[in-house]
Amino acid sequence: MELDELKSMWLSNDANLEKSLKLNEQSIDLIQAQKVASKLASLYRQRVIECIFHSVAIVLLVGFLFNNILQFPYAASSVMLLAFYITTLWNAIKQINIIKTLDYSMDLVTIQSSLVTLQTHVVNYAKLAVLFIPTFLAYPAVLTKVIRDCNIKSLYAFDIIKQSNGNWWTAELVVFVVLIPVGLWFYEEVSFKNIGKKWVNDFIRKSSGTRVTKALEFLKELQSLKHENI
Amino acid sequence: MAKDQEFTRLIRDNKGIIYKICNSYCTDKGDRDDLAQEIIYNLWKSFNNFNAAFKFSTWMYRIALNVAISFYRQEKKFKNHASVPEGLIVFEQTQEDKTEVEKNLELLQGFINELKEVDKAIILLYLDDRSHREIAEITGFTETNVATKINRIKDKLRANFSKN
Numbered sequence: 001m002e003l004d005e006l007k008s009m010w011l012s013n014d015a016n017l018e019k020s021l022k023l024n025e026q027s028i029d030l031i032q033a034q035k036v037a038s039k040l041a042s043l044y045r046q047r048v049i050e051c052i053f054h055s056v057a058i059v060l061l062v063g064f065l066f067n068n069i070l071q072f073p074y075a076a077s078s079v080m081l082l083a084f085y086i087t088t089l090w091n092a093i094k095q096i097n098i099i100k101t102l103d104y105s106m107d108l109v110t111i112q113s114s115l116v117t118l119q120t121h122v123v124n125y126a127k128l129a130v131l132f133i134p135t136f137l138a139y140p141a142v143l144t145k146v147i148r149d150c151n152i153k154s155l156y157a158f159d160i161i162k163q164s165n166g167n168w169w170t171a172e173l174v175v176f177v178v179l180i181p182v183g184l185w186f187y188e189e190v191s192f193k194n195i196g197k198k199w200v201n202d203f204i205r206k207s208s209g210t211r212v213t214k215a216l217e218f219l220k221e222l223q224s225l226k227h228e229n230i
Numbered sequence: 231m232a233k234d235q236e237f238t239r240l241i242r243d244n245k246g247i248i249y250k251i252c253n254s255y256c257t258d259k260g261d262r263d264d265l266a267q268e269i270i271y272n273l274w275k276s277f278n279n280f281n282a283a284f285k286f287s288t289w290m291y292r293i294a295l296n297v298a299i300s301f302y303r304q305e306k307k308f309k310n311h312a313s314v315p316e317g318l319i320v321f322e323q324t325q326e327d328k329t330e331v332e333k334n335l336e337l338l339q340g341f342i343n344e345l346k347e348v349d350k351a352i353i354l355l356y357l358d359d360r361s362h363r364e365i366a367e368i369t370g371f372t373e374t375n376v377a378t379k380i381n382r383i384k385d386k387l388r389a390n391f392s393k394n
Contacts, residue, residue, distance in 0.1 A: 027267075028237075031270050103276070104292070104297060
């Protein structure tokens with residue numbers, strides 16, 4: 001049977017459908033009276049909390065950087081950590097912006113892509129965690145300096161820099177030089193565009209779950225439909 | 231006319247759209263009811279922003295299809311509107327025996343249910359006699375993409391019909 005023939009049947013059935021469909025108007029009144037909290041409202045609150053947390057970390061690190069600007073190893077360590085928190089803050093701000101501008105009366109591709117971006121936010125953390133592996137060595141450096149600056153004598157035993165006799169900085173430099181290019185490559189590769197690659201698919205599924213993987217596959221499908229060359 | 235009455239009238243006039251979308255995105259009756267409520271809730275929430283210069287059915291299709299695709303993609307369904315009774319839009323079949331046309335339409339509905347989310351949206355709009363331009367506006371694809379997609383879906387449906 002040809003679809004055009006079915007289309008005529010479908011349209012002629014509309015009149016029958018109109019007669020047979022009964023709308024419960026009392027239920028419409030109930031829906032109009034309801035004040036249901038949007039599912040996006042809780043997501044919005046979560047992202048605002050993330051923003052506050054990252055902003056506090058940035059303020060503290062800027063303070064640390066200001067106090068140690070002349071001591072290059074400490075200044076460099078705090079800059080690395082700042083880069084991490086600024087990136088995560090930027091991601092959270094982008095998410096808030098998406099939530100605030102989300103309008104279901106926009107076209108399907110725009111809205112569904114935005115919803116998938118919100119749903120897959122957790123992947124950004126997994127990607128950033130890998131990208132910033134080298135900078136994790138900066139945490140002990142910054143923390144031990146804070147302990148010394150605050151004169152907390154009971155924690156002096158945890159001063160890694162002193163105990164490593166300067167080897168700490170060498171280790172950090174080597175790790176940084178070797179791993180940052182790898183991290184950058186990884187950050188670019190782990191994207192919905194490469195969801196078809198087995199290792200990318202495996203990483204996303206293991207770090208963020210099947211639901212997020214399916215969402216990214218859907219995003220790839222939407223984008224390829226939109227940009228399909230015919 | 232008050233805003234809420236105007237809204238109810240527009241929903242009454244276009245209830246077929248909601249029914250067809252719910253039928254195509256959900257096979258379970260409970261899910262269909264939940265989806266119908268979710269669609270009407272989102273339409274009501276956005277109603278203030280509706281520009282009367284535009285066609286209500288186009289605006290309604292955009293919101294309803296966006297809600298349906300999001301609803302379909304959720305693994306766990308969360309019922310938001312606990313106080314709304316079931317049976318928001320009820321189909322009352324008047325005759326016992328189905329005609330040949332009804333049987334074919336039922337078959338077509340079954341095939342639509344098996345399509346991917348976006349394909350369902352496109353074929354529903356096509357069957358509703360929307361122009362390629364309007365389908366492109368609702369979906370966000372180009373008119374050329376829409377035409378190609380429709381042809382591919384037609385081929386798929388034709389193959390399904392020939393198997394039966």
